[in-house]
Amino acid sequence: MDSQKSTKVGIKDVSEAAGVAISTVSHVLNGTAPISDEVRERVLDAARRLGYLAKRQQKGAIASLTTVYLAVPPGNLPHNDLNLVSWTLLTSLTKECKRRNIKLVLHGTGEELNATDIIAGAKAAGASGIILVYDDRPKLLKSLTNSGIPVVLLNGEDPSMSVDTVIPANRYAGRLATEWLLDRGHRRILHLTWRGRSTIKRRLNGFFDAYSERGLPETLGEVLYADSFEPAEAQKALRRFLAERGGMDGCTAIFCASDNLAMGALTALKDAGVKIPDDVALVGFDGVALGDLTHPPLTTISVPLSELAALAVQTLENRLSILGMKHPPCRIELGCQLIERGSGGGIIAR
Known part of the structure; x- marks a missing residue:
């Protein structure tokens, strides 16, 4: 169905597709009368297929969410090969706001984010809410919470649960990658990481969760820290490991x-x-680099960046139009998938 046709879908179309009266559709969508489960599911399925539910939702967004103020740490803004995750996320946010007819205003300072500037910028832009990307410093979050402006933290972690948060399930995904390797017979696995934000630490937690769940000693897993997430630093760290150990020292896989x-x-x-x-x-994590073009192609954990961006906007809308400021903050985690390619290899004999 093309977008032009979908914008013309009305309650009559839903009733015809579901084979029920218009009044029945109205009762199902508004919860104004008891309807059998079978009829209710039929109506909702038709409304979903025709795009009518999305249309109703977008109307609510236009009414309550007109301008979003976007605050991103300056180090995540340059468009280069190292920032593919950031740019995929930001591009998805831009597309989602454009699709919903929401104005997106970027916080323009090149300095470290601070609450005073963000709040002033949001008010000057007439923003309905703020989307903060990555920066989950407790002091910053607390100050933004006290501003009275709805805030959604995207791809960060808020232990205090003071703001709404949308994030990939990093701990689950770390465990998923490690379990996949354990299933293939690997036992001595090296986890190559860096001392990053709490979201990166959750991947490390998931790495050890996999061992614990299998009843295997965590000492089988080893952690190697690079100085940053840059490929050059990974090269240095692994070269040093190989030189000091005289090889992989029994490790048969790297996550x-x-x-x-x-x-x-x-x-x-x-x-x-x-x-x-x-x-x-070898297994990676993100799914945005050109892993299918490496030799061999890279097995990796794919993070649903587009869906995260859309949910951040939706969460901000829900806070404004449904929940209100007094409702407890929510945390939404999206599952990740493992993409099998050549670098992961097959099952090894033990």
Whole structure:
């Protein structure tokens, strides 16, 4: 169905598609009368297929959410190969706001984010709410909460639960990647990461969760820290590990906390003559780098960045139009998927 046709869908179309009276559709959508489960599901299915539910929702967004103020740490704004996650997320946010006819205003300072400037900028823009990306410093979050302006933290973690949060299920995804490797017979797995934000630490937590769940000693897993998420730093860290240990020291797989790290690991392993996946299996995390173009193609955890962006806007709308400011903050986590490619290899004999 094209977008032009979908905008003309009305309650009559839903009633015809569901085979019920218009009044029945109205009762189902507004909850104004008891309707059987079978009829209710039929009406909702028709309304969903025809795009009528999305249309009703968008009308609410236009009424309550007209302008969004977007605050992003300046280091995440440059458009380059290292910031593919950030730019995919920001591009998705831009597209979602455009689709909903919501004005998106970017916080323009090149300095570290601070609450005073963000609040002043949001008020000057006449923003209905603020979307804060990545920056989950407790002091900043507390100050923004006290502003009275609805805030959604996107791809960050708020232990105090003071603002609404939309985030990938990092701990679950770290466990998913590690379990996948354990299922294939690997036991000594190296987790290549960096001392990043709490979201990165959750991937480390998930790494050890997988061992614990299988009743395996956590000491089988080893952690190697790079100085940052940049591929060059991953190369340095892994080269140092290989030199000090005289090889992989029994590790048959590497789970990297980002695709950037995996790219660096790929180079370091090749330079050392280590074959992937014959000698070592390699798994990344993010799913936005050109993993299908590497040699071998990179097995990775795919993060639903577009869906995260859309949910951030939706969560802000819900706060404004449905929940209100007094409702407790919510935390939404989206599951991630593992994309199997050549670098992960097959099942190994033990």
